[in-house]
Amino acid sequence: MTAVVETAFDTRAFRQALGQFPTGVCIVTAKVEGEPLGMTVSSFNSLSLAPPLILFSIDRKAASLPLWMKAEAYAVNVLAENQKDLSNRFARSLANKWEATSYSDGFMGVPLLPGVIAVFECAAYARHDGGDHMLFIAEVKRFRDHGDRQPLVFGKGRYAALQPTEFAAPLWPLDIHY
Numbered sequence: 001m002t003a004v005v006e007t008a009f010d011t012r013a014f015r016q017a018l019g020q021f022p023t024g025v026c027i028v029t030a031k032v033e034g035e036p037l038g039m040t041v042s043s044f045n046s047l048s049l050a051p052p053l054i055l056f057s058i059d060r061k062a063a064s065l066p067l068w069m070k071a072e073a074y075a076v077n078v079l080a081e082n083q084k085d086l087s088n089r090f091a092r093s094l095a096n097k098w099e100a101t102s103y104s105d106g107f108m109g110v111p112l113l114p115g116v117i118a119v120f121e122c123a124a125y126a127r128h129d130g131g132d133h134m135l136f137i138a139e140v141k142r143f144r145d146h147g148d149r150q151p152l153v154f155g156k157g158r159y160a161a162l163q164p165t166e167f168a169a170p171l172w173p174l175d176i177h178y
C-alpha cells in the first residue's frame with residue numbers, strides 16, 4: 001500500500017512513516033544526584049568524527065527529563081538482539097527500572113549495562129530545542145565495541161533482528177562519504 005500524506009499533518013501517519021526507518025535500540029544512562037538514570041531510546045545517532053560527537057533526543061513529557069538536564073555525563077548502551085526485555089524495562093515511565101538490573105560504573109560513575117554490543121561513554125556537550133523533544137549532543141570519551149554480537153533492531157513499530165543477505169558483505173570503510 002502506498003500512502004501519500006500531505007499537510008496538515010496527521011501525526012499518527014507521520015509517526016508511522018518515520019517508523020519505516022529502522023534503527024538500533026539503546027539505553028542511555030547517567031548518574032544524577034547519586035541515582036542511576038536510564039531510558040530506552042531509538043533516537044541515537046552519530047554526529048561528528050572530530051570532535052567525536054553523538055546525539056539522542058528525549059521527549060519533553062518524560063518524567064525524568066529534569067534529571068537528564070542536570071546530567072554531565074552519559075553512556076549510550078547499544079542493545080544486543082537478546083536484550084528486548086531490558087529495552088522494555090527501560091521504556092516504562094517511572095517503573096523501578098534498576099531493580100534487578102546489574103551494572104558497572106563507567107566514566108564519571110555512569111552505569112554501564114552488561115551484554116551490550118557497543119557502549120559509548122560521553123561527556124555532555126550541548127543541548128538544543130528539538131520541538132517536543134530536547135536534543136542532547138555528547139562528546140565520546142571512550143567506547144567499547146563487541147562486534148561479535150548482533151544488534152536489536154526497531155522498525156515499523158516493532159523489534160526485529162538483522163537478517164544477513166548477500167549484499168551485507170563487510171564493505172566498511174566505504175569509499176563514498178559516510
Ligand SMILES: Cc1cc2nc3c(=O)[nH]c(=O)nc-3n(C[C@H](O)[C@H](O)[C@H](O)COP(=O)(O)O)c2cc1C
Binds near residue numbers: 025042057059061093
Ligand atoms: C524502542 C523504543 C525507542 C524509544 N526511543 C525514545 C527516544 O528516542 N526518546 C524518548 O524520549 N523516548 C523514547 N522511548 C520511550 C522511552 O523509553 C520512555 O518514554 C521512557 O523510558 C519513559 O521514561 P520516564 O520515566 O522518564 O518517563 C522509546 C521506547 C522504545 C520502546
